[in-house]
Amino acid sequence: MAGGVAVRLGAHAGAATRFESNIATRDRSWVKYTLLAVGLTYFLLFLILPLIAVFVEAFRKGWETYLASLTEPDALSAIKLTLIAAGISVPLNLSFGLAAAWAITKFDFPGKNLLITFIDLPFSVSPVVAGLIYVLLFGAHGWFGSWLQANDIRIIFAVPGIVLATVFVTFPFVARELIPLMQAQGRDEEEAAVSLGARGWQMFRRVTLPNIKWALLYGVILCNARAMGEFGAVSVVSGHIRGETNTMPLHVEILYNEYQFAAAFAVASLLALLALVTLIVKTYIEWRASLTTSEESSS
Amino acid sequence: MSIEVKNISKSFGSFKALDNVNLNLPSGELIALLGPSGCGKTTLLRIIAGLEFADEGSIILSGEDASEKHVRDRHVGFVFQHYALFRHLSVFENVAFGLRVKPKPQRPPEKEIRERVHRLLNLVQLDWVADRRPSQLSGGQRQRIALARALAVEPQVLLLDEPFGALDAKVRKELRRWLRRLHDELHISSVFVTHDQEEALEVADSIVLMNKGRIEQIGSPHQIYNEPATSFAYSFIGNVNEFRGRVEGGYVRIGNDLLPHGRSDLSEGSSVIAYARPHDTEIVKGETGEGVSAKVNRILASGAVTRVELIANGDAREGKKDYFEVEVTPDDLAALSLSTGESVRIRSRRLSLFGDN
Numbered sequence: 001m002a003g004g005v006a007v008r009l010g011a012h013a014g015a016a017t018r019f020e021s022n023i024a025t026r027d028r029s030w031v032k033y034t035l036l037a038v039g040l041t042y043f044l045l046f047l048i049l050p051l052i053a054v055f056v057e058a059f060r061k062g063w064e065t066y067l068a069s070l071t072e073p074d075a076l077s078a079i080k081l082t083l084i085a086a087g088i089s090v091p092l093n094l095s096f097g098l099a100a101a102w103a104i105t106k107f108d109f110p111g112k113n114l115l116i117t118f119i120d121l122p123f124s125v126s127p128v129v130a131g132l133i134y135v136l137l138f139g140a141h142g143w144f145g146s147w148l149q150a151n152d153i154r155i156i157f158a159v160p161g162i163v164l165a166t167v168f169v170t171f172p173f174v175a176r177e178l179i180p181l182m183q184a185q186g187r188d189e190e191e192a193a194v195s196l197g198a199r200g201w202q203m204f205r206r207v208t209l210p211n212i213k214w215a216l217l218y219g220v221i222l223c224n225a226r227a228m229g230e231f232g233a234v235s236v237v238s239g240h241i242r243g244e245t246n247t248m249p250l251h252v253e254i255l256y257n258e259y260q261f262a263a264a265f266a267v268a269s270l271l272a273l274l275a276l277v278t279l280i281v282k283t284y285i286e287w288r289a290s291l292t293t294s295e296e297s298s299s
Numbered sequence: 300m301s302i303e304v305k306n307i308s309k310s311f312g313s314f315k316a317l318d319n320v321n322l323n324l325p326s327g328e329l330i331a332l333l334g335p336s337g338c339g340k341t342t343l344l345r346i347i348a349g350l351e352f353a354d355e356g357s358i359i360l361s362g363e364d365a366s367e368k369h370v371r372d373r374h375v376g377f378v379f380q381h382y383a384l385f386r387h388l389s390v391f392e393n394v395a396f397g398l399r400v401k402p403k404p405q406r407p408p409e410k411e412i413r414e415r416v417h418r419l420l421n422l423v424q425l426d427w428v429a430d431r432r433p434s435q436l437s438g439g440q441r442q443r444i445a446l447a448r449a450l451a452v453e454p455q456v457l458l459l460d461e462p463f464g465a466l467d468a469k470v471r472k473e474l475r476r477w478l479r480r481l482h483d484e485l486h487i488s489s490v491f492v493t494h495d496q497e498e499a500l501e502v503a504d505s506i507v508l509m510n511k512g513r514i515e516q517i518g519s520p521h522q523i524y525n526e527p528a529t530s531f532a533y534s535f536i537g538n539v540n541e542f543r544g545r546v547e548g549g550y551v552r553i554g555n556d557l558l559p560h561g562r563s564d565l566s567e568g569s570s571v572i573a574y575a576r577p578h579d580t581e582i583v584k585g586e587t588g589e590g591v592s593a594k595v596n597r598i599l600a601s602g603a604v605t606r607v608e609l610i611a612n613g614d615a616r617e618g619k620k621d622y623f624e625v626e627v628t629p630d631d632l633a634a635l636s637l638s639t640g641e642s643v644r645i646r647s648r649r650l651s652l653f654g655d656n
Contacts, residue, residue: 188383191350195370195377196397196452206400210387 057265069263078251086227097174105182131236157239165233177219214289300455307356318512331499334509376449384433391429397452419447439470459491530653570655575647590644
């Protein structure tokens, strides 16, 4: 809920100034500064310092090593595989998320609450278990293993398995963003559009999509960040074949285990960079969404 | 466009929202669907529009069976209770929506769309807000834009769901008058849903009174108010005093009290409910004689008539208090010289009786 998040933050910021300027609720200054010191130290120690460390370590042996460790064939193949996995799972989960949110908010059907609960399953299950599920289904000794082998189809320890595991883990992001928003917005505007003669697609493109676009984008970037960063589930199904089934996080681990710290951190810095970009985009979207909501509530 | 509703039934789970409803609405009139909440009036309106489908029965628009037609092919304009304006579009684009989504061959050119939208915005007297977002408008303005948007596709019938429900009293009254005037200008068949009897009585050409998924009475506002056909119609429309008792000769016995009814077609001993309007009810001094005994509770002497509120004090009501209201002219009030707490009797000049099952 991009809109909801932004509104909540905005409301708190407003409340804080009022809280502070009011003698009745103003804290003693030592309380204020102690809390600030504790909070900020924690923030520095556990969030900022590691982030800086990643970049410092990455560049410890200089630019050349940094670039070299990003452009060596195994690293390139890992980056490529990560992009493929994200490139497939994000559009898939985007379509699924839209369809599920649409079904849940616009129709009544038996098992609706069950579906809402099950959408969250990938969040509540450990990623390792998610990976194991696919091994049990498609692995050599799994349910479909012999059939797959007979037809010479490789899923586990191959790219399809990595994509499947990524899809599973990133399954809920888009749907989870859309469902509460679409529930709050109701069906009125869609009904109005249809009564004015809009066809299904016109209604979706001209009414539904503009109303949910920020939440949708928000869901997509979170989904993308997770798809690129996923380790556990992918690690189980990948088989760690260098240059073939290693994604960026897996590649980082291998390099690290081989004591190639600079190279490991160089690849890690790419992931960290992705996280930063994600945060910036996310903040921008929240800001845009808050503009639309404050416009709506200004009357 | 005439609207014919034939044997329409609709259930939501075990709840029967509409129970075999039949209705014939002539062309060009402004009609109110009136009833308490949950009586099925909105469901009926949505079924006519095609936003909801009936379990049984058919909807006939202009003599043609439209029961299976999609809402977009029925040529109805629907105004939603909470307006349902497109929040991301300007007022202008909201009104233009219906024209822009038309299939290409029927879509008017941009210039004509502009002209038509501005004409409609002028009609609802809101051309000056064309560039604003719906969120920047007041409730009354939003309602008028919703109406302009519905009219843009030149519907043959206009359906309005509680059009003034979410507005404050003053704006409501203004908009009511405005809707009536608009209807007199356009002569488009219109049906609006309301739970507000005053609204229905003031605006509509005829009223369809509904209760519990059935139609209680159809008639002009005058008929509905002055000749209620059923017990429900009596109790729902206007203020009314209600007496429950048994027929005993020319009287209705209510506990120890006797109320004369002047009818001859009632069977002795049957349970009845008797209704009397406050202005048809009179107060008689003294504790004995005909009429229902009651105590004066409050005397509200504001306005042209004085309203006297009374509480019945009979034991027959099992501890329950019955409140009555009587309207008296200042002259009569002076002649009666009532005081609060005084025991009096009330009678009716015009009593309407219905069998009580």
